[in-house]
Amino acid sequence: MALSKSSIQETVLENGLKVLTLERHNIPIVCSMIWYKVGSVNERKGETGLSHFLEHMMFKGTDRYQKGEIDLRTLVHGGHNNAFTSHDYTAYFFNFASDRWEVALEIEANRMRNCTFDPEEFELERRVVLEEMKRNLDSPWGWLEMETEAMMFLLHPYHHPVIGWQEDLEQVPREAVVQYYHTYYLPNNATLVIVGDFETGKTLEKIRELFAPIPPGPPPPSITSQEPKQKGERRFKVIQETNLSRLEMGYPVSRINHPDTYALDVIDTLLSSGKSSRLYQRLVEKEKLVNFVHTSNDPRKYGGVFFIYTELRPGKSLGKVEKILGEELERLKQEPLSDEELQRAKNIIAADFTFDQETTYELANALGRYETLHSYEYLATYLENIEKLSKEDILKVAHQYFVDENKTVGWSVPEKPERRTSVLYSSPSVPVGGIASYRQGNRGRGARQRGSPAEGEPGRGGPSSVRQVVTEVEPKKWVLENGLTVLFLENRSHPVVSIQAYVDAGQKYEPEDKAGLAYLVGALLDEGTQRRSGLEIAQTMDFIGGNLGTSSTGVSAQVLSKDAHIAFDIVSDLLKDAAFEEEEIAKERSKQLALIKSEQDDPNAVAYNAFCELVYGSHPYHRPKKGYTKTVKAICRPDILAHYRTYYVPNNTLLAVVGDLSEAEVHDLVEKYFSDWPKRPLPEVKPLKAERLTGPKVKYVPKAKEQLHIYLGHLGIPRDNPDYYALLVMDHILGTGPGFTDRISRKLRDEQGLAYTVYANITRSATEEPGIFSAYIGTSPENKDKAIEGFLREIRQIQKEPVSEEELENAKNYLTGSYVFKFETSAQLTGYLISVEKYHLGFDYLRRYPELVRRVSGEEVQQVAQKYLDPVNYALVMVGKIKP
Structure with a gap:
């Protein structure tokens, strides 16, 4: 679907600020982005990393917003904010519900010229940036990617990594970043992009009010260096x-x-x-x-x-x-x-x-990027x-x-x-x-760098945006004679159809000595059926530009609506008649064994897998989803066929369809492609046992990495736990709030500079089985004790003292006001329908959700923290190059 030039309005203020606006009224969301024409290409040797460092400092305070206030205002208004830097640009964005989005304009207008660059904050953020660098280099690709580009560009500033060289970052003075800011952060060097549910006329009035008084500056220095033609490999x-x-x-x-x-x-x-x-x-x-x-x-x-x-x-x-x-x-x-x-x-x-084009962010990102370049x-x-x-x-x-x-x-x-x-x-x-x-x-x-949104925050009008979505969401449900449950939502906003078939066939149903079986079955689903080879399946889906995914719990597809019948045919074929030929099994088994090795090169993955081993004990979730080398080698075709024939049946499957189709069309497609799928009885499943630790368990895995990767925590809760919503609010106060609004992020990253990535939560992993409470940090080895004590201190604190009314209201505002962002794409909506059905939430859940969150009290947050968090009996895993 082409993007019409006529739908985009271009406006240039007298000070040179270019404004691009694109109205979309299918969902009450507005994305605002401001793009500065400055990136690592503008940096000089000896002063690399300034663009990225400055991006960090733009959140650290202005003459109007104190440190942390930009994140807090985003939280209070129920939005998302983040930023990213590349070679040629630096961009900042906010996503808000459309009834409170203009706060983004106020923030961007103020910080364009009024950042304060507090000296103490500057030094703290230097530590954070260096930790970010170490995190990147701990990836098995970090060094390879950095060196490839450095060697390709010997004289041109594309030679420099966007994050900068370590020796430059360790010594860059505050004054250099301040001067860089004043040189490049100008209205005549920026583009403001607004996409979503707003009125252009009123928006331009507000933009002129806020941005027009900002004076332009002299044109920034141009890039004159050129890379000489390469003359040899x-x-x-x-x-x-x-x-x-x-x-x-x-x-x-x-x-x-x-x-x-x-x-x-x-x-x-x-x-x-x-x-x-x-x-x-x-x-x-x-x-x-x-x-x-x-x-x-x-x-x-x-x-x-x-x-x-x-x-x-x-x-x-x-x-x-x-x-x-x-x-x-x-x-x-x-x-x-x-x-x-x-x-x-x-x-x-x-x-x-x-x-x-399904999301306002992707549209705003594309407009801003191409206009800047x-x-x-x-x-x-x-x-x-x-x-x-x-x-x-x-x-x-x-x-x-x-x-x-x-x-x-x-x-x-x-x-x-x-x-x-x-x-x-x-x-x-x-x-x-x-x-x-x-x-x-x-x-x-x-x-490739899109800047994943930091989670945002809602305002007191929070529930209104959810209600506005509710009026659009009218799911339908029906059950075929063979037991297949069908969930459908008509969505005419884009010519797209998403299909998700959820099969309850995950790792909890595989034998201990065949760990990795469910993963292998999922990987083999699209490698051939009784009617098609794996190549024919791929060619069919690729020719229509469709996306096909398989996993241990089923199949998903995304296609243009004109090709919906092809997607239904392919998805049903995989679920009903996968062939599991010996040649394909050998190929996928070999790949799975290699992926197990690959995972061992990622210290975060190593730490997480070791953490689950300690937390889950004998529960099946103690195993990595891909299994172990020994168990995967033991899997044979009869094991695969038995698992497939037992669990891949219609009476064990939820089929969610969302998109540009009518209910009658979906009825016909489901009947045509799924009604002949034979129903079979499911085996009786014994309840699985997962027990909390009765004492601390510690594991250290030595690896020559830049950071120490630390997981601390214990068993969590299943999704149907009645305290789920109180724990959800607790999570966003303790360790999963947007930006640095939660306690752990604020204390360990924002105030101490110990890490780039740090979080803690208990609800995110909750499924039919208990999830985990996990606190994670990637930090320099010398920060080990500070990080662990920081986690334990914040856990004890939230158990010991009631949370403040402000923290409580902010968390609830965020959770209710930001809920609208879960419903932009057809794929998001299929996931929502599956969750609602899987966890028996009911189709009125969207209407009930705000009240479920709003009624949580401060006392309840303290009570669930005392009940479910344990700062004594926990698992602690450390992966890195120092010994505890």
Whole structure:
């Protein structure tokens, strides 16, 4: 669905601020974003990371808003806020219900020129940024991504990681950030984007009132440096303490306003989008060399990059994988695409373009990004330009850019270094003393970095936005003769249909000695049925631009509404007639074993799995969903067939459908594709036992990582616990509030600078079975004692003293006012319908929810904290490079 230029209004204030407005009245939400034309590309050597550091400081106080007040006002008004920095821009956004969104304009107008940069806050935030850097580098991809880009751009400032180099961040003075702010944060260097349920005329009046008085400044310095043409292949090797090898390749390509960008997007799509894509078929399916392969065309303002990344299976050759990647790129240059393959790529791009328009945030993000890099009008003609592309265009562009002497290759090799990660370089183009001196950093990769919203906050009018959604939500429910429960919601806002089939078949039903069975069955669902091969399934869904997902609990699909019948056919086929051929079982088992190894390279995942082992004891949830190497190797075809035939039956399935269809159409489709699914009796299930710890348990897993990853907690509650809503309010006061409004985030991150990521909650993991109460932090090893004591202190505090009326009201306002954000997309709505039915909440839950939250008292919060939190008998897991 193309985005009409006429639907977007452009206004430029006298001070140079550009304003883009787009009204959408299908749901009461407004997203406001302000984009500054400044990113790491504007930084000089020795002063890297200023853009990202400044982004952090924009939340730390102005002449009007004290530290924490921006997050607090977001909380009180029921919204979300966050920000992100990339090479070419820095962006800030707020999502609010449409009856209180203008507070976002007040905040943005004030902090454009009035941030205070308190010296103490500056030093605290320096610690936080350094912890963020360490977190990034603890990812198995961190070093590889940073070094690839640094080697690709030797002179141009794209060389610098967005987060900056460690030595620069450790010594950058406050004055440098302040000067940077005054140079670039100007109305004539910014674009304000408003998308959602508002009136343009009134909004522009408010914008003029708030922003027009801000004076423009001199034009910021322009970027004059140019990267010289690469004259030879560049490569390096990262030696890390990991289990698997990884590879990243980069080719310099055109800037965003170049016509070749469209062909590069198509190449990106046909190489790695979907299971029928060329690289997936060659490297994952045929050669069985890698766990995944991904490509990304990243067009930027001053020159783009085409990335290829892949993670190898154990024992596979990096050289062989790189050779095959080269062969596939050469094939692009020598062989014209088939008509079907070219159209498939175009269809995927067009469908994704439509899916992204379901949310106000994605629309605002696209408008702001393209206006900042080139022009928002790019979006209005994007699909038209994609559709014009010919096979000859693809050949020409592939020939121009995928040249061996232009590529940069990075290998990550799983060896155990004596001390720390090391990087070895081999490139005639690298100046002596250049790359070898580079240190830690993180790349915010333009097109891929979207800045996940920090959770927001509601105002006293909170329930009104929920009621407004309720009037739109009229779900229907019916049950087929075979026991299949169907849930349907008509949603005509976009030509999209989402389907979710939830099957109660998860890990709690697998034997202990076959752990990972449910995961393997889910992974095999789309690898072939009695009527279709796995490739035919992938080709069918990819050709219509649809998304198909499988898991241990069923199947989901998202398609354009014109293709709904195809999605129903595919989903029903997977649920009724999956084939589980021996060849496919062997392939998926091998992949699952490799993914288990891959997970062990992520210290957070290692910590979480170890934490569950301690907390759950003998309960099935103590096991990782993928199982263990030994148990997965033991799974055979009879085990898979028995699990599938036992649990994948209509009387054990909920089918939710949301989208651009009528009730009659869905009735017909369900009857056609699901009525012949035979009902079978379900086995009697004994209640599972999960018991609380009766003493502390501690586990330390040594890993040579930058941070210590800490989990502290114990058994939680099931979703049907009558105290759920009191615990939900408690969570948002204690450790899961938006921004840094909760106690743990405020104390451990905002006031002490111990971490970038820190949280605690008990309700988020609650399902039919008890979840967990978990407090997590990733911090430098020397902060271990402060972090653990910080968790325990806040737990004791909320048990000992009643929460304040202000904290209580703020949490309830947030929970009621922000609820509207759960209902923007068709996929969100299918998930909502499944949850309502699964947990027996009733279709009036949306109407009842505000009152369920509102009636929670401060006394109840204290009581449930005393009842369900235990600062004595807890599990403590630490993964890192120091011993406790």
